[in-house]
Amino acid sequence: MATTNDLKNGMVLNLEGQLWSIVEFQHVKPGKGPAFVRTKMKNIESGKVVDKTFNAGTKVETATVDRRDMQYLYNDGTSYVFMDVQTYDQLEVPREAMGSAVDFLLENQNAVVATNEGRVLYVELPASVELLIEHTDPGLQGDRSSGGTKPARLETGREIQVPLFLTTGEKVKVDTRDGNYLGRVSS
Helix, strand or coil: CEEHHHCCCCCEEEECCEEEEEEEEEEECCCCCCCEEEEEEEECCCCCEEEEEEECCCEECECCCEEEEEEEEEECCCEEEEEECCCCCEEEEEHHHHHHHHHCCCCCCEEEEEEECCEEEEEECCCEEEEEEEEECCCCCCCCCCCCEEEEEECCCCEEEEECCCCCCCEEEEECCCCCEEEECCC
């Protein structure tokens, strides 16, 4: 248990049986009336973001989230198997907990796996990854005032928009948060 005065960004609270991560908080002490804490919280499982206000000093239940560096090994058809890089223990992560990470995950790639009481909450990839373009059509030059883009299928199966000059077989850097093309990787 902690009080609302102890809140910090990234702290995980257990409210009404659901886990909420604090995105931002603000202690407010108005001229009149009691102080309060205004928070913006994100539901760890659904991703829903809500604003919630607490009275200052109110007790809240904190949850322990264990974040470990793990290496992705393989997909067995029903779940994704990760290995702890320090203890070599293997952990099966269900598809629901993977989120959009499956679009950018390759075998032997490192990721952070967050668990709470043995239950996998989410998988967090690095901010950007380098992936191979598996297929893209040749770019055609036409009359446009700015650089154009075309669809490209990556080696993970995800399709993104890339500049016209890129060809099949090139490596690109991709943002794992929104799937945007960041640049070409030189070999």
